[in-house]
Amino acid sequence: RKRDDVDVEALESAVAELDPKATYTTFAELPLSEPTREGLKSAHFSTLTDIQAKAVPLALKGRDILGAAKTGSGKTLAFLIPVLENLYRAQCIGGDAGLGAMVISPTRELAIQIFEVLRTIGRKGHIFAAGLVIGGKSLREEQDALARMNIVVCTPGRILQHLSQTAAFNVDNLRMLVLDEADRILDMGFSRDLDAIIEYLPTDRQTLLFSATQTKKVGDLARLSLRDPEYVSVHEAA
Numbered sequence: 231r232k233r234d235d236v237d238v239e240a241l242e243s244a245v246a247e248l249d250p251k252a253t254y255t256t257f258a259e260l261p262l263s264e265p266t267r268e269g270l271k272s273a274h275f276s277t278l279t280d281i282q283a284k285a286v287p288l289a290l291k292g293r294d295i296l297g298a299a300k301t302g303s304g305k306t307l308a309f310l311i312p313v314l315e316n317l318y319r320a321q322c323i324g325g326d327a328g329l330g331a332m333v334i335s336p337t338r339e340l341a342i343q344i345f346e347v348l349r350t351i352g353r354k355g356h357i358f359a360a361g362l363v364i365g366g367k368s369l370r371e372e373q374d375a376l377a378r379m380n381i382v383v384c385t386p387g388r389i390l391q392h393l394s395q396t397a398a399f400n401v402d403n404l405r406m407l408v409l410d411e412a413d414r415i416l417d418m419g420f421s422r423d424l425d426a427i428i429e430y431l432p433t434d435r436q437t438l439l440f441s442a443t444q445t446k447k448v449g450d451l452a453r454l455s456l457r458d459p460e461y462v463s464v465h466e467a468a
């Protein structure tokens with residue numbers, strides 16, 4: 231067997247044994263792949279924030295998550311670590327694996343920030359193909375790049391344009407959907423776009439929905455997009 235197969239098997243059993251209700255303080259205590267460990271270390275991330283401590287173990291175990299925590303609480307890593315790890319353990323890597331994860335962000339600027347964090351923690355040995363689909367390039371250029379991506383970070387309007395207009399855009403292998411800043415996506419009027427995007431995606435997927443606030447619209451979206459979600463929230467100290 232290849233070394234990777236052994237690593238993946240060991241990780242699978244460690245994740246199966248992970249107790250999502252236990253309190254994890256450092257990334258070193260979590261069953262993470264070597265590339266993710268090294269990536270976090272190189273960026274000097276060692277202690278989990280509260281939302282990460284609550285969300286990451288559950289998300290590693292494949293649960294759907296509805297997460298609420300204010301801006302600045304570390305939501306980006308709370309979803310990017312599970313994205314990298316769950317795709318890694320599924321060996322959803324390289325050109326034949328297809329698109330494994332879609333991260334939807336309300337704005338181009340936020341999408342770029344997420345992509346930069348993904349690059350930072352992915353740079354130590356992960357071999358996923360990741361890219362941005364936020365417009366600003368021709369549809370054709372994005373189309374060609376999308377065909378090779380395992381992870382896409384995108385804005386709702388632009389990715390829907392590809393889903394509805396690009397016959398060759400195949401999402402059959404998609405296993406993870408992340409909706410970041412869901413409250414903002416909805417406030418910006420993308421509700422129908424999100425519904426339409428979700429219609430295109432496999433139902434047998436894991437969905438992580440993060441929001442700074444819990445509004446009725448977020449609840450409605452959660453009912454539509456999540457399966458038996460675990461509610462995770464971090465409140466400010468009074």
Ligand code: ADP
Nearest residue numbers: 275276277278279300301302303304305306307
């Ligand atoms: P949010 O999306 O909740 O607004 P971010 O993911 O943008 O928060 O993170 C806010 C800041 O906290 C960023 O500067 C990020 O680098 C930092 N950060 C996130 N997680 C950690 C961590 N585990 N340890 C130290 N700093 C962190």
Ligand code: MG
Nearest residue numbers: 305306410411
């Ligand atoms: Mg954020």
